[in-house]
Amino acid sequence: MDIRILATGSSGNCYRISDGHTALLLDAGIPFKRIQQGLRFKTGDIDGCLVTHRHGDHSKAIPELSRRGIPVYGPKDLQELFPTVTVANTQCMLHIQTLDITAFFVHHDVPCYGYQIKSTVTAEKLLYITDTAYVDYTFTGVTHLLIEANYEQEIIMNKVRAKKVSACLAKRVIQTHMSIETLLQLLKANAMKTVRQIYLLHLSDSNSDAARFKAQVQQQTGAEVYVF
Structure with a gap:
């Protein structure tokens, strides 16, 4: 699975994935011009966009994607803001050419999805999880993982x-984003023997430690780990 990070973090999130036959955007939270630049202006190669939730750092470019004829999928309340969005039903698998996609709810302060994406050609399985305090489900056969590791509990x-961070802000972060401790628990609870690459996303500038996060995840999984 080819993975390209176009943007990550509170200023905007957007990722391109492809199995060599079908290409998708995961979230579209940056200006469309930046998406064009990140894709070397090959936006015509994009077969669809999966958006996790309605916050602007994940949904900003939806109107322009729709104007360009790129199908966008996401939760129902996203469709209420952007009528061109197709609701991704968590009860049914979504098929976009060679990719089979399952949406599932995660825990944020608005309705938010995670996505499991499997290629019918390569049999690779990618899991995309961001902006959630934790995940209710377990997964098998994952080969690529894009997942939030926003903060460390001790740091925050x-x-x-x-008194460098307000208790109110800390509470919001803890209730809506994934800590490295929760991520390590999730990795332990899932069968990660097949995972090849893990991308740690949406790290807080002030409440994380990229080098330590990478080392901890590598030690637990043995996978290639990239931090953004």
């Missing part, structure tokens, strides 16, 4: 005690 609580 030390900042609260030092």
